[in-house]
Amino acid sequence: MSAHAMEPAMPTEIGPRTLPFTDQWSPMLAIPAPVCRLENFLGAERADALLEYAVSRQADFSAGTVVDPLSGQVSHKGRDSLVLPVTSEVFSRHLADCLPLVQEVLGHQAPLTQSLTVLTAHGEGGHYGIHTDATRVRDVSTALSAVYYLHRRPRGFGGGQLRLYDTTVHNGTVRPADSYRIVEPEHDTIVFFPAGAFHEVIPSTCPSGRFADYRFTLTTWISGEEATPAPSDLSPVWHWLARAADHTRPVEGIGRDHDGATPATLPPAHPATRLTVSRT
Numbered sequence: 001m002s003a004h005a006m007e008p009a010m011p012t013e014i015g016p017r018t019l020p021f022t023d024q025w026s027p028m029l030a031i032p033a034p035v036c037r038l039e040n041f042l043g044a045e046r047a048d049a050l051l052e053y054a055v056s057r058q059a060d061f062s063a064g065t066v067v068d069p070l071s072g073q074v075s076h077k078g079r080d081s082l083v084l085p086v087t088s089e090v091f092s093r094h095l096a097d098c099l100p101l102v103q104e105v106l107g108h109q110a111p112l113t114q115s116l117t118v119l120t121a122h123g124e125g126g127h128y129g130i131h132t133d134a135t136r137v138r139d140v141s142t143a144l145s146a147v148y149y150l151h152r153r154p155r156g157f158g159g160g161q162l163r164l165y166d167t168t169v170h171n172g173t174v175r176p177a178d179s180y181r182i183v184e185p186e187h188d189t190i191v192f193f194p195a196g197a198f199h200e201v202i203p204s205t206c207p208s209g210r211f212a213d214y215r216f217t218l219t220t221w222i223s224g225e226e227a228t229p230a231p232s233d234l235s236p237v238w239h240w241l242a243r244a245a246d247h248t249r250p251v252e253g254i255g256r257d258h259d260g261a262t263p264a265t266l267p268p269a270h271p272a273t274r275l276t277v278s279r280t
């Protein structure tokens with residue numbers, strides 16, 4: 001190879017005949033929702049025990065519901081999921097121990113004190129249409145959703161990905177985008193995202209039809225105190241998400257959970273077990 005061939009090429013200007021100047025420049029901001037995903041959340045042994053437990057409770061699951069924010073009407077529209085409200089002290093403690101790290105990753109500072117939890121199962125045709133989790137939380141502008149996934153290996157279902165929609169900001173209008181990020185429902189992983197982010201579970205298939213082959217989750221909604229003003233240092237994406245989610249807030253406020261989940265108090269993170277943010 002000659003020395004000449006090693007010379008870096010000079011850049012060529014792309015002239016305005018190719019790329020003309022314009023006074024109609026109006027790009028649309030499309031922002032991904034902040035997400036924090038943790039793998040190996042409970043560890044192999046406990047994850048399998050929890051999966052076995054979920055399967056053993058088959059007879060106790062019921063059809064998951066949705067609420068119309070305007071009328072407060074409860075229905076099954078756009079949703080085919082089985083749900084079973086649960087509580088777990090150990091799971092709550094792990095969540096609490098994760099929150100300092102998760103909040104740092106999500107750019108979120110508001111205090112979080114309460115959770116609601118359900119086990120869910122999706123089989124053949126299971127899905128949950130696009131929604132926010134505003135009907136589950138005290139204040140959608142500061143609350144988090146967390147979804148912990150469980151499934152048999154090898155996986156007995158197909159599809160069932162979680163779509164987390166971007167938010168567009170254009171000419172002062174904020175709305176959910178058509179674009180999205182995909183979260184694969186991987187066994188023993190948990191994903192945290194703002195409860196105000198629009199999201200959707202795309203249809204799953206379950207060729208065997210066996211309950212043990214379903215897509216399982218332990219889904220939790222984490223809230224702060226009612227009417228805590230959102231801290232002004234929340235990153236701007238939180239403000240936009242809250243604006244885009246505004247019309248999904250229930251007009252009547254939230255009463256008893258529409259799937260029967262009951263509020264549990266989150267303990268403070270334990271100094272010995274909390275996850276820390278390593279900056280090294």
Ligand SMILES: O=C(O)CCC(=O)C(=O)O
Nearest residue numbers: 128133147162201217219
């Ligand atoms: O199962 C999932 O991936 C998400 C579930 C969900 O969005 C919900 O239960 O509100």
Ligand SMILES: [Fe+2]
Nearest residue numbers: 131132133199
């Ligand atoms: Fe949701």
